[in-house]
């Protein structure tokens with residue numbers, strides 16, 4: 001597709017476009033504004049409170065360093081009020097970008113092991129979810145994910161909360177954290193239980209490791225979408241399989257550069273994924289930590305894929321289509337994207 005010719009520009013189009021986000025982390029969405037609010041509630045934490053110092057703090061050397069910094073922000077979430085505040089404020093940042101629907105990846109284990117009771121935790125996110133929908137027009141759903149680095153104890157706790165407490169907004173079950181040294185197949189029994197409880201399977205795979213991790217996620221964890229899948233293009237058989245079964249990729253371009261999973265944006269395989277016929281969605285992962293947001297990721301994708309406004313709108317509709325929103329919700333959001341495109345420039 002040709003580059004945009006609109007005088008208003010593709011960035012303005014993206015900013016106003018109704019969007020869905022499928023791969024974004026709860027704590028990882030804590031903007032400097034939100035981190036400062038949390039830090040102010042807990043004096044003495046190692047996380048700086050002023051925005052300039054936070055930007056410096058959020059500059060990562062590598063993926064391991066990213067995890068280290070991420071966990072220091074996790075430490076700021078110490079009680080149910082922190083959880084509620086974080087969740088609602090994340091939705092406020094989404095509303096500003098015209099994100100109308102988001103599947104937020106939440107790691108309940110991080111909070112329950114720090115002493116927040118599971119039901120208090122779930123009540124806090126549910127309270128924020130209802131308020132965000134009513135007051136901000138942002139529909140939130142949850143993906144509860146296992147922090148892979150915490151092992152099988154974390155897997156057990158996560159699936160227990162997911163299946164015993166099962167808050168109303170919970171739609172899926174995930175696996176995050178480092179991939180190197182954290183084999184996917186060991187988590188199969190936990191995914192089996194989550195899936196038996198009606199949850200969708202959306203593990204991270206192929207972000208910092210090769211295609212074998214994606215195969216493992218498909219075969220052992222029943223993956224319905226792949227978190228990242230950056231390395232899939234290295235394996236033609238895997239690309240064929242993903243294309244044939246219409247298994248979407250949750251692509252997060254800037255994240256992949258920030259964690260050094262790819263060298264720079266121009267090296268990102270998103271174009272090869274699209275050219276191979278894969279279902280690609282664009283997401284922000286841990287946006288403030290990577291100095292990005294969903295609008296920026298759409299602009300990056302538009303540049304790398306050479307999309308005009310109609311192409312960007314298709315990308316947004318891809319995300320709605322492969323989301324776990326119910327059918328009426330999908331129809332409504334898709335229609336609002338079509339209407340927005342039709343009225344653009346007129």
Ligand SMILES: [Zn+2]
Pocket residue numbers: 023025176204227285
């Ligand atoms: Zn992620």
